[in-house]
Amino acid sequence: MLDWDKYSAVADRFQHKARFEDRGDLRHNIIIRLAEVAQRNGHKPFTEGAMVRVASYVVMEYWHTEKRNGKIISLNSKIDDGEGDTIELIDTIADDNAIDLEAWVDARVWLLGCPKRLVGIAHKRASGIALDNADKLYLGKWRKKAQKRLL
Numbered sequence: 001m002l003d004w005d006k007y008s009a010v011a012d013r014f015q016h017k018a019r020f021e022d023r024g025d026l027r028h029n030i031i032i033r034l035a036e037v038a039q040r041n042g043h044k045p046f047t048e049g050a051m052v053r054v055a056s057y058v059v060m061e062y063w064h065t066e067k068r069n070g071k072i073i074s075l076n077s078k079i080d081d082g083e084g085d086t087i088e089l090i091d092t093i094a095d096d097n098a099i100d101l102e103a104w105v106d107a108r109v110w111l112l113g114c115p116k117r118l119v120g121i122a123h124k125r126a127s128g129i130a131l132d133n134a135d136k137l138y139l140g141k142w143r144k145k146a147q148k149r150l151l
Helices: 004-017 020-040 048-069 101-113 116-127 133-150
Strands: 078-080 086-088
Touching (some): 004 020
């Protein structure tokens, strides 16, 4: 005799393994598969361990099918931005040329702690002005200090 309550309880334990929108379908598929296996099982006992094993195979088949179907999403598709508005998916891709504000603020804070001479040398390097020997030695000294801190 089929024990639908047990099948439902086992399916409830596995339905969270699917995408949110497919959880109900996966639950029903597990229940149906458990009933089919129980009918084909004959008079042998259908233990809870066997039910869990069958349910795990149904979950595996679900993900195999999802992977095989390979849902392709268009970059022009509309999505919710979390604030109640809809935007195109392409607008959520990071811009490589955008300023990283956190890194910029960190660099500004770091520069505030640097010696003024080192900042002047950095401006010379950024402008393409050649450094004299004294500036090269001073920059080399600071590079060695920074390198030791990293090790």
